[in-house]
Amino acid sequence: SFNLTGVKESGSHAPGDDFFSDNSEVGNTLTITESTSGTVGGSIVFDSAKSYTVTAPDANAIFDDTDAHGSSLSDVGSIDIGSQTGANKAISVIDSALSFVDGLRADLGAVQNRFESTIANLQNVSENISASRSRILDADFAAETSNLTRSQILQQAGVAMLAQANQLPQTVLSLLQ
Known part of the structure; x- marks a missing residue:
């Protein structure tokens, strides 16, 4: 070529x-x-x-x-459409221009599709990151709630044992009376 x-x-x-x-x-x-x-x-x-x-x-x-x-x-400006030959030449020039524009539109459409795909992908990534962050925060909140409940149960059990231990000398004294 x-x-x-x-x-x-x-x-x-x-x-x-x-x-x-x-x-x-x-x-x-x-x-x-x-x-x-x-x-x-x-x-x-x-x-x-x-x-x-x-x-x-x-x-x-x-x-x-x-x-x-x-x-x-x-050049489109130099075409005479006053004759059949000139009109055919004008149609040929216009067809060529339309083909060229169609090619450009196809290229731009492909670029636009790639941009739309990238935008959709980035939106999906952003949504996944937000969901992950929420799960992490929820997991930490749940763990802290669990730790608080555990601590409260241990405290209540300790108080109950102390109460029983304090009642034992009282029971012995009441038996001696």
């Missing part, structure tokens, strides 16, 4: 020429004719702020090695 970046204004390419030898004049037209044919293996990527049109004498000529082929950039 090759990249057409740096093609000169109305420049053409002869077999063996280097597209990238002079990028000082970035233009908008590349013409490959019978005498300047080119073979591409793989894919050609067109990337520009303007739209592209690929023209040929007939629909099959794009894939025919004997006819002239052309690829040119078109």
